[in-house]
Amino acid sequence: MTISAGGNAGAQASSAMHHRALKVRSFGGHLVSILVTLFGLLVLTFVIGRMMPADPVRAIVGEDATPDTYRMMYERLGLDRPIWEQFFRYLGDVLTGNFGVAIRTGQPVINDILHVMPATIEMATFAIVIGACLGIPLGVLAAVNKDKWVDHVVRVFSLMGHSMPIFWTGMIGLLVFYAALGWVGGSGRMSGFYIGMIRGPTGFLLIDSLIAGEWDIFYSALNHLILPASLLGYSSSAYITRMTRSFMLDQLNQEYITTARVKGLSQRDTIWKHAFINIRVQLVTIVALSYGGLLEGAVLIETVFAWPGFGQYLTNNLLIGDMNAVMTCVLIVGLIFIGLNVLSDVLYRVFDPRTR
């Protein structure tokens, strides 16, 4: 009896250990796959940046450089070395944080990006809050009213957001809300009058102006932010709405919901306190992934709104053919995407009891 009990306990302990080992192994496998993806990312940016027809030397020395100057720059960039040696050099540069100098600004690319990033993060954060506040309730509403007219209206509304060319909606928005109605500020992050008056610690205008107690600037920044962020948020709400609806339907079809209804729970409590509670974790991961998707819209909307952020930096460098700066931007986007994927995975593991 004791032996069997002991055996049982031993079996339990070993099963727990086995479980932990599995978890470690799955985490290890995860880490390896992330590293492989990161390496592939570098290969891809290297290949696009170096092996395509655009001439990096020409872009730096200009069209009418002497052959000698051209030769010098060619060798300085290491383009006379074998391709694998160039790749390892690139790898070393990236790992030591050396991304080269941007032609347009003469500054290290990474400094430039760090400088413009807050503007984009500020807009994207605002946008994702709007997107989630719009998408999640709409998704729940559509799921609860499945196949009724509300569902169809929500579906078309959210597909509209997904189908509109955001650069065009941005222009129409400026025409209507800025030029015609005067409700919001125009392009840029704040009125020209205030530019340069705030040199804050964070680079986020809303926060910096609050710290400095400059209410005028805060108001101006908010006024300029609200339109592009709303449009970006609307376009990202399509995916959030669709996923929320689909997750909710999964829950609403389950038996515990029927039980809750049978025992007389109100419709509101059934939906929000039972079904919705169970999709929170999935929603967090969806919102995290959408946040990365906003970078795509940011490239276009920043061009329309002359927003001095990451997207505008990327397009400006594209147009002058500074491949080094462009590929660094692309690499950063890839890193952010992978980072968000890992984050959503971690959130899932931490918050979902089934994965424990």
Add this chain to the structure above:
Amino acid sequence: MTQTAMTTKTAPGGLAFMMPVFNIIRFLLRSPTSAFSLVIIGALILLAILAPLLATHDPYLQDLTNVLQPPNGAHIFGTDELGRDIYSRLIYGTRITLTIIGLVTITVGPIGLAVGTAAGYVGGMFDTVLMRITDIFLSFPSLILSLAFVAALGPSLNNAIIAIALTSWPPIARLARAETLTFRSSDYIAAARLQGASPVRIIVHSIVPMCLPSVMIRLTLNMATVILTAAGLGFLGLGAQPPMPEWGAMIATGRRYMLDSWWLVAFPGVAILLVSLAFNLLGDGLRDALDPKQMNRR
């Protein structure tokens, strides 16, 4: 009797093959949103074919005495900064849009199917390597990666198409692989293998047809994304180059005159929105028609 039954079943030949298509269309027409999408897409195709008949002006013809005219009787959507008729340019623009969608879809579909089904069926290292590659492509928003490719290749419509195709096969491959994995160990595949069918034959004859419905849905939804990406590239000056009547490029040039001449920007944008929305709605409708698994989830 059997003979007649056989002949009625096989006699129409090509028509019998078309029956599922008719059934799907009939199913789609029952839902107002899918019917709307079919109308828009049908109109798009008709406009592209009949462009020379429907256009009222030469889309490239400049008329500097008639610039920036608001919509009127002679020019129903007005004229642009070079006096070109915007309505005619929009009509000819349908050809560019359809070319982009068509070329991207016929490259991306087969490549995605081939990679996905092969990876799923063969498995092992082969699968791991292919899926790692798709993962790398999937770690970028498609517009950003297209931007990078176009920047490297040089801005032009052809390069934009290549760039979009390069970036849109991975989701198809992922999907085809996932579908393949669900069929791989089923009995009919085992039976085909026992009969001595080669892996290629099994993939082509037994697996690809099973993946087609979901791949078709995905391709349709992808068309909406392709339109937006192409228009975005055109808008940034990296896609179709002026004076081509590409809708995104038209918006880009119209942007300078936007405050006084809204029609330069408004009409091309509406065109992009309508077509993209139509493909999204069609994809949604096709999901209901082709994919019974999704029925209760959707």
